[in-house]
Amino acid sequence: MQEYFHSVRLDTDKCKGCVNCIKRCPTEAIRIRGGKAQIIESRCIDCGECIRRCPNHAKTAFTDNLQDLANYRWNIALPAPALYSQFNYEVSIEQILEALLSLGFDEVFEVALAAEYVSSQIHDYLENNTGNRPYISSACPAVVRLIQVKFPELIDHIIPVDSPAALAGRIAKCQSSARLGIPPEQIGVWFITPCPAKVTAVKQPVDMEISYINGAIGIAEIYGELLKNIGQNANNVKRTATYKGVGWALAGGETKATGRDSTLSAHGIQSVNDILEQVVLGKLNDIEYLECQACAGGCIGGPLMVQNRFVAEKNMKKRLEFIKNQGLNDDKEAQINYDPAEYALVKQKIEPRSILRLDSDIVKAMQKMELIEKTLARLPGLDCGSCGSPSCKALAEDIVQGHASETDCVFKLRERVKALAEEMVDLAQKLPPSLNKENEEGFYDRR
Template identity: 40%
Template sequence: MTTQEYKPFGFHSVSLDEDKCQGCTVCIRHCPTEAIRVRGGKAKIISDRCIDCGNCIRVCPHHAKRAIIHKLEDFEGKFKWTVAIPAPSLYGQFPGIEDIDYVLTALKHIGFNDVFEVSRAAEIVSDYSRKIIAEGKVPKPVISTACPAVVRLINVRFPDLSSHLMPVRPPIEVAANIARRRAVRQTGLQEDEIGIFFISPCPAKMTACLAPIAGNYGKVDGILSMSDLYIRIATEIKKIDEPERLSHSGIIGIGWAASGGEATALLKDIYVATDGIDNCIQVLEEVENYRLSDVDFIELNACTGGCVGGVLTVENPFVAKARIHMLRKFLPVSMNKFKDDGDDLDIIYADNALTSPAKGLSSDRAEALRMVKQINELIEKFPGIDCGACGAPSCKTFAEDVVRGYGRESDCTFVLRKQIAGMFSQLELPPNILAGETGKKVGE
């Protein structure tokens, strides 16, 4: 059985297989948003706190966490024309290729009618982002919206920073839009007869597609996992003597695959590019405390190394990054530009207002204050050692859970012990019984 608990925001790709879960609590300590609890011997994911970063999939020793993702077979016969839009991180997965066209040709061989690289859209996004930063209308530092796990992190933990988000759609959305328009022109088919499939490095993209909180991933029909398609693509690559000339991306677009690629493409001196969810949190805390106000742009990737480190990739992120670097070597700097006409603006601009800001304690201020007081009182009662025996990652989060109605005080073993001791003392038992002495001798 697969579960995500408390589902106000609908679908999440990252889910729990209850049959495999042993309730070991390893995952609760690695979740950056404190979204996991262990209750009744099984982990539960709190839906409105989960950002689909995939950390729990990486660390679960029993493989009980997994990503729900589309399968190509699910769409058989549904579309008359299909287009694969591969993330640039796909190119770093295969050894021994010296040209991106091998990967793109292999995608056509496994059944797609056409391909359109997300790296092309990334170059258009980079070009447009330079204009946005030059205009200076978005407060500094401007924060990238390319990683949906980071956008959700901002929604859950740093909602006050949403005004810093770059008002630009992420490359996957832009690519899907352009690919669909191009396919309509090429084939004469209706839009809904064309299937656009993103080849994804991570579950966060799947969630962004099915339950967006900013932007609109609606133009993507299916999200397919790199790891699911890996063997089929690798097998086809080996059969190719001369690949079709399909690639139309430069150094800038391909560079988005790894951490720092998006930021360097802006050609600005003062930027921060970091990867790994804990580092992202640290940087966002700095922004919140006004310590990075002189920085122009911040690129944040939830995964180590950037998208090459996504949980649905196959290759070691550092090896994949080195391959990407090699593949870029003989390419021009950029092959795609933002065209300043209505068409391009229509597909690239997004106001990026977060559509489902995470819930605070209560929308009623007086009620919220009362709950904060209750939480503080409970924290005083708990031992403050964050032992995890209650199934929450810390005493503070457990106190919040109790006040929100997600747990009982007595789930804390320290409180339970005190309650039992109190009950015994009310029974006025003789002191030797209270001390655990039965009066029996050893061996009796």
């Protein structure tokens, strides 16, 4: 197995080697080499920012597709709450779930319901633990990975509570296996995902050994089919989650559902980066809980969504208002008996994956640091990206680490060419003494 699985990939045919993606990547994980973007695997956190930025659609997300359902006897869809934002609120959640069934799933389990359980787990955890404030949500896998690679000192702040998707997968698989008498390995559980980060989280979880979810299917991948299959009837499914769980799709929905006072919600990968910097400096110790989402607007702004995020936000707000008033007319307790202990899993510690360290030897790292500063001082400081590195600073580091050379900078190259040209002009003017008529004085006269 490869060291890192990544959902975000490059379509080399479409890549024109422009610098849009390298400049926006929050972990500086992309370089242009040989006229094409190259993703540095150890740095990529699968946030999907490059997918948004690429004007040529050369950045894509690998997700599973409906054909994969054929490999299992029983298939369960786990729709992310954000899926509901892709439809006008007049299309009921039941209709959306029913449409999922008509795509070939045998059962649906709303991640929004698991989100409600997770909300109360978070509430209880915050009630009983104060040591690592502010606690940081574990729900967004791109944020968890950002912390691993760029903020390893904050790993202990990540709340040791499952993400709603992970919990939904576990409950759905275990319960259906018991109910139907089908072995768990013959049950396919599929997360209907708004983002590539979740695909990666499913394929290579950071905090548990195995994922109960078999794959993740991008919302954009099935959107057309879903639209076709939205019918008037929804007789085979019941909505299980209330507005609290569904609200997780929007930035701020999670903190609202936990019912805690001292919380803060940051969204958009750059804003998350900034707020985490503040946590490191000890500025936010009075905050109990920090909800961080890589996508602006929350999951409704995911790179695999179809609707414009503001439209999705409007849809979702309307829907929340609507189902809040409507309430649940069935007793969901009877439908799903949830005992946290039954599904408790020994979670693995999240390991740091720092990309920042220059050398395993401190002294050598210090020497490299000095060299980087000196190299940087010689570079033009325009951060144009033409060299294929995202900034002059990144190029300086690439040079010191042996991955680039100073003449990769077009301005340095020009300087060198200019110096060479001047020297050539200089040399061209020189003549051997036998031809040099201007210098007619005799050899001996010079003395």
